[in-house]
Amino acid sequence: MKRADHAKKSPAPAAPELPPDVRPGQSIELLKELHILTRDGKLNQDSRRKLKQVYHLYNFIEPLLRDVQDAKGSVSLVDHGAGKSYLGFILYDLFVKEHGEGSHIYGIETREELVAKSTELAARLGFKGMSFLPLSVAESTTSNQLPEQIDIVTALHACNTATDDAIDFALKKQAKHMVLVPCCQAEVASVLRKNKGKDLGRSALTEIWRHPIHTREFGSQITNVLRCLQLEAHGYQVTVTELVGWEHSMKNELIVATYKNLPRRRPAERLHEVLREVGLEEMQHRFYTPHAETTE
Secondary structure (H helix, E strand, C coil): CHHHHHHHHCCCCCCCCCCCCCCCCCCHHHHHHCCCCCCCCCCCHHHHHHHHHHHHHHHHHHHHHHHHHHHHCCCEEEEECCCCCHHHHHHHHHHHHHHCCCCEEEEECCCHHHHHHHHHHHHHHCCCCEEEECCCHHHHHHCCCCCCCCCEEEEEEEECCHHHHHHHHHHHCCCCEEEEEEECCCHHHHHHHHCHHHHCCCCHHHHHHCCHHHHHHHHHHHHHHHHHHHHHHCCEEEEEEECCCCCCCCCCEEEEEEECCCCCHHHHHHHHHHHHHCCCHHHCCCCCCCCHHHCC
């Protein structure tokens, strides 16, 4: 009898203690599937860095999700260049599954094998409000697989013109919020390089991009300046900050835009002035602004 009583009183084995980096309520199975946690629930240095970056970005996006959720009762979000959809899964796990009944997250990714894996994982986890489409950013703009209006658009490290395509997508989908981490802005630098010979004698400012390494760096900088002006010319309030510390990534510029129906004329004029000043008039189709009658 004493042995039986003792057996009954023995506590159950304690569950493995999770790393303090993992947020309460986070799906452990998801973190293991994303290879952020090892099979025995541990974090290595690389996965800890990856988790820190995703959570850091979540801190920026969560208020935007809540803003739309409070206004509409549900949220639609499109993540461009989703890759393995780390961001989409984390957003769904930490916010949508608890707060967002009727909400939906779409992952846009050209690599079909990643789309298939993400689709299978979402089904296995019971994340019914997630879809993954094997499309380029440009193709998704006209795809009938997406709704006509999207609340939030994200694009992390969408290379070169894919960030501009994501902005175009968001503008045409009337997105309230955009979260962009630009990467590899080569298009503007190539135009600067092409026109360098005729531009060098035009203004002393051309010294800024005379040397090849400066052409590349200035091209990257001016690209993001033009993107911000374009968003402001469409009525958005734009904030530019850094995503993570320099020790993690050199591609860490974070652009957050929220539609506020702000005055459009001044930023549109500034945008066209900058394009003229640096010899990028041919890029006006890329950094387009609203028609004159809507720029008041």
